[in-house]
Amino acid sequence: MSEPWTIERICDALGNPALAKRALAEINKAPAHQLLQAFAKWERIAKNTVAAFEQGSEIIAHESRGEEPPGEWIDGTERIQGQAARIRARGAA
Numbered sequence: 001m002s003e004p005w006t007i008e009r010i011c012d013a014l015g016n017p018a019l020a021k022r023a024l025a026e027i028n029k030a031p032a033h034q035l036l037q038a039f040a041k042w043e044r045i046a047k048n049t050v051a052a053f054e055q056g057s058e059i060i061a062h063e064s065r066g067e068e069p070p071g072e073w074i075d076g077t078e079r080i081q082g083q084a085a086r087i088r089a090r091g092a093a
Contacts, residue, residue: 005043005046005047007023007024007027007039009046010023010039010042010043010045010046011023011024013046013047013050014042014045014046015049015053023042023045026038026041026042027039027042058070
């Protein structure tokens with residue numbers, strides 16, 4: 001998108017009402033000398049959120065066509081299964 005980032009656009013891009021509320025609160029409560037920093041922080045988070053959504057959409061599109069998703073992927077199945085086994089061994093959930 002080439003539209004300028006605004007507070008409204010940041011909140012929309014966050015895609016979560018609770019997160020948008022938090023962003024608004026931080027920006028609204030920032031002292032004047034820290035306002036730009038608060039805005040920049042939430043602009044970066046919004047940009048990262050949009051990028052992650054776009055990447056996810058690209059992966060879904062590739063998989064729906066029966067193609068391998070782009071990029072290099074690391075299979076973490078064994079690591080996650082090992083962590084789950086350790087948690088179960090400690091009696092959690």
